[in-house]
Amino acid sequence: MNGFDHRLLFHGETFAVVSPAGDITGERGPLPGGLFVRDGRHLSRWQLTVDGATPDVLAPGVLVPHLGRSEPPPHTVTREQTVRADGVLEERIRVDGNRAEAETVRLALTVDADFADLFELRSDHRVYDKAHAVRTRQALPDGVEFGYRRREWRAATVVTADPAPDAVEETGSGARRLVWLLELGPHGTAELVIRVEARPFDAPDHTVVGPQADDLPLAGPEAWPELLRACERGLDDLSRLLIPAQGPEGEALRVPAAGVPWFLSLLGRHALITSLFALPYRPALAAATLPALAATQATAEDRTRGAEPGKIVHEVRHGELAHFEQVPYGRYHGSVDSTPLFLMLLGAYTESTRDDKHARRLEKHARAAVSWMFAYGGLDDRGYLVYRADEGGLANQSWKDSPGAICFASGERARGAIAAASPQGYAYAALTATARLARTVWDDAGYADLLEGAARELRERFVRDFWLDDRDFPALALDGSGARVDALASDAGHLLWCGLLDRERGERVGRRLTKSDFFSGWGIRTLATGQAAYHPLSYHRGSVWPHDTAITALGLARYGLRAEATALARAVTSLAEHSAYRLPELIGGYARPDHPAPVPYPHACSPQSWAAATPLALLTAVGG
Template structure:
């Protein structure tokens, strides 16, 4: 998001407003508005004083979003020349929570004479689907769609109807507007004639409530949870500040979800503005990275994903029995299947990550109740890996690009992400490296649960043997002897895709690589080709495939680097883990201690300030989780001092 937008995020709702609190109806890479359940419920919110836009004296902030509720303020006044004195000042405070935007405008007279002004607010709701707003190259047909605008005693109500799809936005004002006017664009203008005595003041309170389709009342408030730890709980220094900001961002990004028995949960949404929704891989990795400090988030993530686990084969959704969902969308285009993401299962790695988190959660909490409750889901997930994903017949988890969905289905899911060193895309059925590491760790963890929790020793033995067999196959088929590094993938013909990529850090983390191979990978990951000074490049520089502005072929992702740091520490390379951690913390400090989702691959020696990646989400959940995971690297060092150093 550009810096001129302030983001207010809470409970699955967010507002993007301009520097004075206005909304203009922008589209493209940086849309503004009020958003709930994948739709824009407010597309115009523009204030004027006597027909003119006010002057911004203090702009809305663009800093932390972890407050409860999300809040921003601005100070505005009448436009005036150098010799004029504005008659009034407006103090504007906006909050977002539970499907609502509240805008309180305090109007204060500045002089010893009475003041009379006309305040007007132009409002509209276009109910645009987020996929419309993010895609400038495709026009989505909406047959028989109707938009309505209806006057209310205290404001106006906007409606949208397409067949059985019905959404509303209600704007209520206190005091009620003196007039509601139509504009040429179809928007409505709410008008107040404000009469102030000398040095007098008054307050307008406007409440915008979203009523998305399928939610007949305002969005349900999530159940209460323990308050997020205070910043002091994370200690001082760059690590403490980055952890405090990450925890605040994660709290802001948690959104309502339902469990297997329709219980209310709070799960981490992936990121703002495009992914304020449940994405399986993102929620699972975020929960794994924060398991020490937020075990409740891991619990809720597992239950929400168990509730959406596939039961039947649905080719149009890329679903097979036991598979964990990749993306859940609630918008109009998903409802009418104009995009495939209503419940979309195009991920090869969410299912093993589900098993990995279930086992790690039981170990971390010492509580096996959740593992008992989700035993059936776990067994179905294991069956999916063997019976549908290729582990049984072909020895690896595999995927093919699906029409209308994702070309790649590991975490590097952009179309050109899995490519040969010359940049040529891998084709056919793909076996990506990182998911094999997740599958290995998932089998190991599930074997532990089978033995220690479910009392199924025979199954535990089979899973352990399958894990070791997978590891042996992987080392045979993926290892590049000349490079002393694993291949990025195998293509449809079984050829090694010999690009050197950051997935190797995930393989260290999951334990597939050990001994001399782990040592070789650790050395390479901290080489100048990989380590930019801020983090690990997704593809090592020096290969034709490398591009510093490519999403998964050269850019630096903090969560990816944090996983690599954990892997380095696991392999005993604590000094290298510390070097990587220091680079990531310097990156966080350069962004006000909010870890960015992704930056470009330009090196720190050439560019002493991190070069941003265009269109990155902020805040973003697994980026917010990264500092919390780095605490493990600091505490794991043999010479570790206080975690806040």
């Protein structure tokens, strides 16, 4: 099963993956089949037969009985499916008779709900103990209800139909078969409406009104129509990727989820970068993201979750395995960069909107975040933000978080307490942004002076420790011994975005990033070609991420390299044109001259929030 022969329906915390016929067969793999809500699968089978046989697919959702060439089909079945943010899937089935004779058509829909957690469906061969779990099935007058319980955990899926099925049959495998006998007159029509209501454990209130795609007109400098079209598609996806969250006082919010299918949840880094990209055009995203992350900020140490006082959360999950702490991601703080990004967004939101309400309300959260960077993050001890591999969670805790992402040019992995380059840029930007807040909003000039001094020292220290003189380029990281991790990587573009490099070095790095070993023609590779570590289909060692390219474009614009920023924007816009203007999370790093169409990455999320917001960042980059 893959994303090329299946359809994806999504809205808020709900998504469904169905076949072109409209069926669900419960596969695992890159795009698992099912109806999912809050990290749980509420439909694992949804298979339609007509007169006891599987029909042929003429077009997505348009089915006919399987017959030979000499016999035209007696009827046509049309299936229309939609999902809602509150966990409802609705299917409308219409049967149109194609002949002048009356007929009886037997429709049967086989339904089941296994309530699998998303983490069980990944292709990593892990098995999770779910002792004492009980599944139930109960016939209803108009359908069937599936139940699941495990200690205090309760979930259900309710399937109802109008008209009610003529029979609800047991299949022997635990599934149920809903059966209708439809009487069609000559060229007659019959319709069914089937409603699936997922009832996840501890479901939130879905009545909150959050930012929508048409809240504000798309503002900004003029650009080519294709880029504006990509912006509009991205805004539409963002409006449907909003999920419930709460602020510090329990207020209901909607924030951008990271992406479908694996990350339809709040990930701090993704929500923050998405909100930064969208800030000039959709400030309401930042206005929701900031208090939502303040509400989940750590207040005490918890080694099992990577939590330390002041640290901003990396990931929030609501599934069964997270609830029972079989995975650490219920509220997981395993990122070194969400905390400075939070400060960057708070400063940028205040400056962009000229509204200091959030800066005043979240002052204690911002000060706690700064304190974390020094006391726990590593600025006091190492002079940099550092992290160690988390045995129960993530091996790397910067944005390149796959196990082998932080590596030497040889491919050898960096080890020990790692100071990755991009978080140092974020730390610099966070210190300068918070200093401005302290001076202009909090009326604390002494604190502002302290932070500005720390930012200056970090800037000077970074060049001394990270700069590869022989390559005139920054190292990807420092390892636990302080050695420069010498792979040439796209993290340098993040340093430009944050202004960490001086003008001369920044211009040289910016031009270097647009050379052919970095620039594939579709975007910036995460790792330059010509290094032993490079692999065009590696997650972070040679692939192209549109959001990563957009960050570089913003950095190029910051350093006055307008032509180079425009070239990147045009490349990513061309990539969007190849995928109906929806940018994928990432693609292969193959060169465009060799591959005139983008090579997909097989496990990419799509839609994905910072990819959806990427065209907005590019619009900013090309317009200044």
